[in-house]
Amino acid sequence: MSTPGWHGHAIKRTAALAGCTALVLSLTAATAQARPGHHPRDTARQTLPAGDGWASRGAGTTGGATAGAERVYTVSTWAGFRAALAAEGTAPRIIRVKGTVDAVSAGCEAFAAPGYDFDAYLEKYSPQNWGRDTDLSAEPDDSPEGLRRASAARQDQAIKANVPANTTIIGVGRGAGLGGVSLQIKDVDNVIVRNLTFESPVDCFPQWDPTDGDLGNWNSEYDSAVVHGSTHVWLDHNTFTDGEHPDSAAPAYFGLLYQQHDGQLDIVRGADHVTASWNVFTEHDKTILIGNSDSESTAAVDRGHLKATFHHNLFKGLVERAPRVRFGQVDVYNNHFVAGDDYAYSFGVGKESALVAEHNAFTLPDGVSPGKVLKRWNDSPLTAAHNRVNGRTTDLVAAHNAENPDVPLASGAGWTPTLRTKVLPSRSVVSAVDRGAGAGRLH
Numbered sequence: 001m002s003t004p005g006w007h008g009h010a011i012k013r014t015a016a017l018a019g020c021t022a023l024v025l026s027l028t029a030a031t032a033q034a035r036p037g038h039h040p041r042d043t044a045r046q047t048l049p050a051g052d053g054w055a056s057r058g059a060g061t062t063g064g065a066t067a068g069a070e071r072v073y074t075v076s077t078w079a080g081f082r083a084a085l086a087a088e089g090t091a092p093r094i095i096r097v098k099g100t101v102d103a104v105s106a107g108c109e110a111f112a113a114p115g116y117d118f119d120a121y122l123e124k125y126s127p128q129n130w131g132r133d134t135d136l137s138a139e140p141d142d143s144p145e146g147l148r149r150a151s152a153a154r155q156d157q158a159i160k161a162n163v164p165a166n167t168t169i170i171g172v173g174r175g176a177g178l179g180g181v182s183l184q185i186k187d188v189d190n191v192i193v194r195n196l197t198f199e200s201p202v203d204c205f206p207q208w209d210p211t212d213g214d215l216g217n218w219n220s221e222y223d224s225a226v227v228h229g230s231t232h233v234w235l236d237h238n239t240f241t242d243g244e245h246p247d248s249a250a251p252a253y254f255g256l257l258y259q260q261h262d263g264q265l266d267i268v269r270g271a272d273h274v275t276a277s278w279n280v281f282t283e284h285d286k287t288i289l290i291g292n293s294d295s296e297s298t299a300a301v302d303r304g305h306l307k308a309t310f311h312h313n314l315f316k317g318l319v320e321r322a323p324r325v326r327f328g329q330v331d332v333y334n335n336h337f338v339a340g341d342d343y344a345y346s347f348g349v350g351k352e353s354a355l356v357a358e359h360n361a362f363t364l365p366d367g368v369s370p371g372k373v374l375k376r377w378n379d380s381p382l383t384a385a386h387n388r389v390n391g392r393t394t395d396l397v398a399a400h401n402a403e404n405p406d407v408p409l410a411s412g413a414g415w416t417p418t419l420r421t422k423v424l425p426s427r428s429v430v431s432a433v434d435r436g437a438g439a440g441r442l443h
Contacts, residue, residue, distance in 0.1 A: 053275030053309025063192030108204035291326025324348030371403030
């Protein structure tokens, strides 16, 4: 079996996949009554402060803060992490991650179905042999595409981790993380994720779609974290990165990038009341998606939901979607955006979105104008006030409209955020965020 690019390349980690499934019970003190805004000395038992973004709405977000000692797990392997998540019951739990837990330590070849051969896949579906008019959906199970599908299904089952309700997942110290993992926060309430470095999952088996665009495209799966239909989720002091596998190191096939990454964070399918604070999102293309479709079936689920707050995050070296928004009332304040050479845009203004972007700072390289910060996908008004670009106060809507007079945006999202902690003036954002955001900086 031949494999391309990163296939078969084991992500180097200190934790091993196989072996121990035993859960080591933490000896930390148990059970003070959790309440929004409670900050005990033990960071694993801290709760979201009252008034801190949409996740503080209603009962707030407490995660596993009240977990008894028997429901506190310290894990250092992928098997141990999944076992802690699978422990029975919905009573609060705390999962302390020690070191880097790697879901793909055995490499991509471990997921390949018998008979899968990437060279055969390239040969059969090359534009010269297959053309660009027919997709691969009808290919039989024993075809190269069928074997790719089977391989992809094995990876899907192996790297996804389903998070139960009333859970806190927190990294221990400065070196904790999840490598190659797709964290699924799906149809649950009350989850906290803090102090972890997420290295984006590498899709070992992207699909070639010759009908995607004029030239075709490689399409991949797996986000680092997905909030799907869930409520009251707090993501704090994490780092999301492509790490050892940046797109710049990926090969090209059929003249196009062999894309093995999807997103870093998705908030979709009626998810609601999410706060993302003091995170770093870096080295990625399609970063954050809020609402995944314009379709009416999706709209029926998403309308009135997808309320999310992003504050004091560092967005650095990204291409796009920081975030791209459909439907939701999304508050983005006190963030620092640092653009690189491949920068496309930061805020994607999508269908029925109600984006408020205030008191943010943007650092753009020479030749990149403030008019690129906004990208209009739909004619949805937004509020974008008190933002600074390269040290100067800038009206982002006016800058966009000056450069894009044929597709103007209107000001006024139609709502005013009230769930905010202390709001810094935009001139103070760069130093505060650069100093405090990301994994390993939690106090």
